[in-house]
Amino acid sequence: MTRFAHPAWFYTSDEDYLAALVPFITDGLAAGDPVAAAVPTPRLDLLRDALGGTAREVYLQDMAVVGANPGRILSSVLTEFADRHPDRHVRIVGEPVWGARDSADYPACVRHEALTNLAFADRHATILCPYDVAVLPPHVLADARVTHPEIWSTAGRDASDHYAPDQAISKYNLPIPHPAHATTFTVTTPAGVRAARTAITRAAAAAGLDTAGRADLEIIVTELATNSLTHGGGHCEIALWTENALLLCSVSDAGRFTNPLAGTTPLTAGQPSGRGLWLVHHLAHLVRVHTTEQGTTIRAYLELPTASQDQAE
């Protein structure tokens, strides 16, 4: 058996979906592989029902929850499960892209799929990613052919002729400038981090972010600015603005993002650094990265409370 396999499963119906996934799971269990599946509701219910009593043997998670931020999937879903079974070949169903998913998430989803190949290159795992051909647009399926070395469909299992995960990362390494009306703040010294935290949090409160959200934003701003000061050229520009029910905060510096996996793989007890961006991925609803030779921008999205939540407070 190959050490690592990462096929995409192009399905067109619920029957298709189960026709591949159920045997993938049960064959894995029969072979003694630990098996996990992270798929979005309502697919999760469909899969659980089809598995019947076997479902208890599978680590099932709602991808819409655990994978809400695609930048968290590698560390809290895939690697987390594999690390719990260090000497075993694991099977995982991971469905990070679905029809109703917010289009803003998509570049981060592609990045996640591409990085999976890098993160699992030396591991014993098969990660099967279902793609709903009936609803996903052609460019999404084309991207899946670039991020997956194998494509499975009802027609058979083939190596992808387009497999080139680095190209997918480049393609979605898109500029993420902040709008002109954003509140901005420049940090040039360690003492400036505190001032930025205060100013940004005040602006976020004015934009409607609640107390708990502001506590998260304080951590996000601090960690990103700290990274800029220590690794990113020594200064950064922070921007804050809202788009619909989201609050967006970006931090731009002159640093280069040299390790594409930074912040996306699980932390280890003794690691001396690298926790800051990981924390940002776990606090934010979505994290986008744009990096060039000239600098890096990291943008974190936070959800603003809805009107009904406001009333409950």
Place this chain on the structure above:
Amino acid sequence: MHDHVCWGYRDPDDFRDHAGEFLVDGLALGQRPQYVVTSQDAPSALARLRRDPRLDRAVRDGVLRVTAIDSAYAGEAAVDPDAQVDWYVAATRDAVEAGFAGLRVVGEATPLVGTAGQFDAFARYEHLMDRRMPGVPFAALCGYDLTVLGEPAVAQIAVMHPFTNLDRPGFRLCGSSLPGCSVALGGELDLANADLFAAALDRTELPVVDGTITLDCTGLEFIDHRALMTLAERAGDATLVLLTPRSGPARVVDLLGLRSVRVERPA
């Protein structure tokens, strides 16, 4: 919070004017005023204080005492932090027995921290004294000459006080009046004061009670994950309990899986 102030100054007269106000406040509270200064500087300090008629009268009445520090701290001898705390606690008791509400001390402490050994011992004393102050009617204004010591050095001592006129430290590691706590961590901790925080912890023995270190963090407005990990590391085998109403520290502790740290809301 208890009245323990670190005051960095560039002009001794500015400090003495501020000290005069501090002592006048004490007179109104019925506290015994005391001024600690070298015998060389005592005449000019006293002359400045006596510009205020209330302090002039306190000097004439023998209420305001001036203590010369030369004899006790001659040469390079460093204070014994515990003995120094005991001395001031006893002096406070004497003041109360003499009918005062407590003791109020101003110290021109710069000559006491001239060598590295003296500096370190005095910073430890400042911290230990601060931990005793919530339970003792003792107030102190500690003056440090920035032109002699430099602001980075004074900041290392300032963090052992609940109040300071310096902007630099941004945090404090001092006494607490919260039940079950003897140490409070306040202010904001991040990259800017990471080294200062580590140095303060070097000079502090966090009190372990039943295998637990409980810190009053009600005044801790922010702590980044690095400072949190530094703190967890310094707690060693003890469980670290942070009392705070804020959600940030618990978020980071949960996400990083810091098993030896608990974050609780104060009662």
